[in-house]
Amino acid sequence: MRLSVLKTILKRVRNDDWARAPIAPMIRRHCLRKQTEYRSLGGIVTLLVIAAIALFMAMPLIQTGHFLIEVPIELWWRLDWQPDLDHYGIGTSLAGSTALLLYALPPTLLLSHLIAQQLVETQSHAARSTLITLLQTWASLPSVIIGLWIMASLVPFIQSHLGQGYTLFTSAVGLTLFITPALTLLIFQNYQHFHHAFRPLADSLEMNGRLRLLYYLKSYRTETRHTLLYGFCRLFGETMIVLMLSGNALNRSFAPFESIRSLTATIALEMGYASQWHEMALYALASLALLITLIILLLGKNSDAYPIKSGA
């Protein structure tokens, strides 16, 4: 650092001049001279990382191009998925994913908000830290473990009463249990901010817990939208739980106790043995999932917010 800058800082400290003339702008001016030398390094590294990621994510789309050109649209824009007969209808798996979202997203969002509210508003520090640790542990559990748990406990119960244990309902329960902890930890950060900012006001208006939650949803719309999108992406993209619990039957049913197959489960189930057009069709399914996720994420894009992948 230049000696003159240091001398000026010391002079201002002695004169107790901090409030009227903060030293930060002066230091920043001094630092600006050195910024240009790093501009190229930061730019090159970022450009390389961005290019690598963009190319990586574009690979399924590139592979799908050939399939979309060669296979007539009536063979894939239909409802039956029979690769042996060259019928690559995307309707069945898309219906399965939609049904899962309809059954799992509302309870996941409700539970996550309720738990996050209680986590913030509980008076006991010990209870809060214990619940946070439990949620972090749950958020880190592999999806196959949740799938295994539901297979060992809920599936036999439903099987004994309804005959079919691997259903839309069981996979929705598994997904809800799997996604809720991560979503709760995401909402927790936002609700904590709301709690500090608005709790005195809410108390003076004698709001109860339900009203406070509604007020949070109303006043933190951007954060709520991001939570919704994050929940959507996690539920739409989850594969292993659906693969283990949904029964994987090619049904287009929205009934809770019917077996279904989701888009991601179809890819995971058939990628191991698929070849030629069948393999291309699976790439097309992956591209479809990629495009749906991209559209949903870009619709909810806000430059100030950034969703967190895991229970950080």
Added chain:
Amino acid sequence: MKPVLLYLYIGLTIVLISALWPESFQLNHTPIALWVSTAIVTLCATFAALLPAYLSAAVVTGFYHAPLFQRCALLILYLLAGMPSIIIGVAGFITFSYGLGLGWSMLSAILTLVFLLAPTLATAFIQLLNQAHSDHYALARGLDMSRTYFLFIWLPTLKKEALVDTLLLGWSRALGDTAAIMLTCGAVMATPTSLLDPVRLINYHIYLLAMEVPGGFTEAQSIALLQIIMIALLFIPRWLLQKREPCLSN
């Protein structure tokens, strides 16, 4: 407010453990090679993802002044964070296993996992660097500390705990993922001799035991229970530290 949901989660944890408690503890079909290859793949991926994630976070938080790239990096990280892991698995399969000719191998799985972990680690680093930027950076520059020194020597030394937390977060995410790596690492149970060998990771092994091996459910339960204990051991020390240092809301 009474912590009813805390009791609910404690109850759920007890139910989870009791449901996965096997009748007899079996690890007959789970050789040690599986644990070794899982550790190699997940740890290598976590360490490989550290640098790109850290640099991306540094660009996003404004340490490197490139406004266009800053916006691009933010958008790419945001999109990658929301991407389903099976899509990343398919992209990894096409790019590394098929495109680069690496086949089903540990290297393909590691490279695929890097793309999966980068946004998770970058998010944690963004939080860390944002705080460092506002708290320390101006003064560090005033002391003529270079940006590289600040980012790569001073900050890691000062924020060791936060870095270890981020590493643990990344590692637990790598351990927990199955869909992305089942398409890239293969399913061979032999001990790997090089990074180009196909391996089977532990989560995929649990899935195969539960779904495709007759009578394999008990063993799947045993491994799942071991894994829950391992994950809990990662978080319990932090919980004990939190109990000593109250720093949350209220």
